[in-house]
Amino acid sequence: MQGPSHLLVSWYYADASGVDSARDRRIVAWAGLAPDIDVLAYIVALAWYRLDQDLAFENIWRVVHHRYTHGLAFVLLTGVVAWAVASGRDRRWRVAWLAMLASAIHNFFDIVAGGPTWPVYPLWPVSDLGWSASWSWSIGEWPNLVILALCFAGAFAYAKFTGRSPLECFGARADAWFVRVVREGSTAERGSGGVSRWIIWAAVALIVAAVLAPLVLRPGG
Amino acid sequence: MNKGLPALARWLLGLSVAAMVALTFIWPFALSPDPADPRFRIAAIATFIVFLGSLAALVVARQRRP
Numbered sequence: 001m002q003g004p005s006h007l008l009v010s011w012y013y014a015d016a017s018g019v020d021s022a023r024d025r026r027i028v029a030w031a032g033l034a035p036d037i038d039v040l041a042y043i044v045a046l047a048w049y050r051l052d053q054d055l056a057f058e059n060i061w062r063v064v065h066h067r068y069t070h071g072l073a074f075v076l077l078t079g080v081v082a083w084a085v086a087s088g089r090d091r092r093w094r095v096a097w098l099a100m101l102a103s104a105i106h107n108f109f110d111i112v113a114g115g116p117t118w119p120v121y122p123l124w125p126v127s128d129l130g131w132s133a134s135w136s137w138s139i140g141e142w143p144n145l146v147i148l149a150l151c152f153a154g155a156f157a158y159a160k161f162t163g164r165s166p167l168e169c170f171g172a173r174a175d176a177w178f179v180r181v182v183r184e185g186s187t188a189e190r191g192s193g194g195v196s197r198w199i200i201w202a203a204v205a206l207i208v209a210a211v212l213a214p215l216v217l218r219p220g221g
Numbered sequence: 222m223n224k225g226l227p228a229l230a231r232w233l234l235g236l237s238v239a240a241m242v243a244l245t246f247i248w249p250f251a252l253s254p255d256p257a258d259p260r261f262r263i264a265a266i267a268t269f270i271v272f273l274g275s276l277a278a279l280v281v282a283r284q285r286r287p
Binding site for chain 1: 231234242244246249261265268269276279280283285
């Protein structure tokens, strides 16, 4: 699954679980994306090998991806971080628990929808057993694209009907702006002198880049 | 929306998440590490569909909540 799908599904999961604080929903959502933080290794490798994709892929990405951040150890680490940053003492344990589940769900999704050539390592560093499914669909196949499209459609529906949206992952102002644009449409854009229009197109371009970059740069899952 | 449906969806969501954890962290060690195991395929796809379906139902229910 694409990164945005992991983030959005985790936000929906937090909301569906009754997490009422925007900050805590944000924590659970980012916890659901957190295992893909290993993409930073690929970016560093690209810089290290002076943008040679083949070298970065063979020497770093093939070794690192899914190995260290897609397992129970990272799930537990996610829980510790979530517990530390959650709002309110009484909610900490629940937010940490949901964050760990969101991280675990990410692992399952990568087995089912991350491609057969990218196993996860559930019990690393205790066990080095890689776990994948031979029938797993890869990142650019239609089920993943349908899920991504539904996640985006859900974001618009949430903004329209509830007055909040998954954009709160990027902050309260981003969420408030998105809700206003969705609810008020073109009148909101006129009021801000057309700046909103440019922001929307920039956001769309970023999302498209986020989806296509893994396909172009080859790292899957 | 029927009041019982969100409760059912919540129950199915919890069940599917528990199944995901089991399929990811227990199955390959306790049952079979074979990536082509047909039993795993059926269980995983069923879990995947139940999770997304129950999540969608709860999301719709929350959007309709006054």
